[in-house]
Amino acid sequence: MTPSDHTPIPYSLLDLAPVTEGSDAAESFRRTLELAQLADELGYTRYWLAEHHNMPGVSSSATALIIGHVAGGTKRIRVGSGGVMLPNHAPLAIAEQFGTLESLYPGRIDLGLGRAPGSDQPAARALRRGLTAGGQDFPELLSELRGYFDPTLGTAAPGVRAVPGEGLDIPIWLLGSSGFSAQLAGELGLPFAFASHFAPDYLLPALALYRSSFKPSRHLERPYAMVAVNVIAADTDEIAAWLATSQQQQFLNIVRGRTGKLQPPVDSMDGLLSPQEQAILTSTLRYSIAGSKETVKRRLPEIQEETRADEFIVASQIFDHAARLHSCRLTAEAFRELG
Structure with missing residues (x-):
């Protein structure tokens, strides 16, 4: 991934549909559509939305509904679940x-699937209402789901057909932050996306496991891995570092077991966290880029060389909507100039 490469790496966008302090879900949805429309214009490959529950700062809980909202307001870009x-x-x-x-x-339309609850335990219990907890039944659920799209697999519930759904070729991705989904995706010959934007520890082992266990399928002839990175781009490194403090505050709250809306930037994180929390934050966000377009262009090839990613998906938790749109534009320019 250098300026001399002839095949640019695809770049996509992951939207957590953030609800900022002082705002609400309705405003979040308007901003999501505006961001998706810009991503559509700028050549992003896909626009994914993530399922989360019981989180005041994330409004994409009814994920399929928001995907329809975005797909209906865009023209070219693929829209799906991440996941x-x-x-x-x-x-x-x-x-x-x-x-x-x-x-x-x-x-x-893309269908990205994860096996985590996307919530805390009280919300998970409320959602599942007696279903098996912990994701141990994920392979069986996945097999049943795939059977509804492709009846020749014979894995759907007997006598049940998905209408609409049956016979449609909807790309299924497996998402993960560990080796479980990586190996399963490889064995089934499905594309795999790793959540390195918040769980980087197992990125390289999971990618190695995915590639080593991969078996060609009618979906893919060879492994296809997408790597998630946080990118906050601005006109200067200093502005980007300031904008990034919103994301840092959000991760700090997660570490502390708190939830809340996305907070405005602060001039400094000094005094807001302990040395231990700073170490956790630094490790968690090590696949994050905050800087000017030139800084983004310098860091992206390093991550690509390390991971051999086939595609990047970018997450950008930025409080100010105009700054988020500008980051989206600068990031696209960085990818195009690298390609």
């Missing part, structure tokens, strides 16, 4: 939801 937490749902319901989306927006 839907499958153990929270009946596979038939997901097949029908994404079958509906694919029928409305043919050739533009």
Whole structure:
């Protein structure tokens, strides 16, 4: 990934649909659509939204609905889930939801699946209502879901068909932050996305496991790995570092077991966290870039060389919406200039 390369690496965008302090979900959805429309214009490959629950700062809990909102307001970009937490749902319901989306927006829908609850334990219990906890049943749920799209697999519930859904070729991605989904994705010949934007510790081992366990399928001839990175781009390194303090505060609250809306930037994080928390934050965000376009262009090839990523998906938790749009634009310019 250098200026001399002839095949630019695809770049995509992961939106957590943040609810900023002083705002609400309705405003978050308006901003999400505006960001998606800009990403569509700038050549981003896909726009993914993530399922989270019981989090005041994240509004994408009804993920399929927001995907429809975004797909209906854009023209070219693929729109999907990054991801839907499958153990929270009946596979038939997901097949029908994404079958509906694919029928409305043919050739533009991705179905990314995770096995975590995307929430805390009280919300997980409220969602699952007696279903198996912990994600141990994820392979079985995935098999059933795939059977609704492709009846020849014979894994759907007997006598049940997904309408719409049956016969539709919707790309299924497995998402993960450990080796479990990496190995499963490899064995099934599916694309894999790793959540290194918040869980970098197992990135390289998971990618190695995915590639070593990969078996070609009708979906993929060779492994295809997407790596998530936080990118906050601004006109100067100093402005980007200031904007990044919103993201740092959010991760700090997660470490402390708190939830809340995305906070405005602060001039300094000094005094806001202990040395131990600073060490955790530094480790957690080591696949994060905050800087000018030139800084982004310098760091991205280093991560690509380390991971051999086939695609990057960018997350940008920025409080100010105009600054977030500007970061989206600068990041796209960085990728194009590198390509």
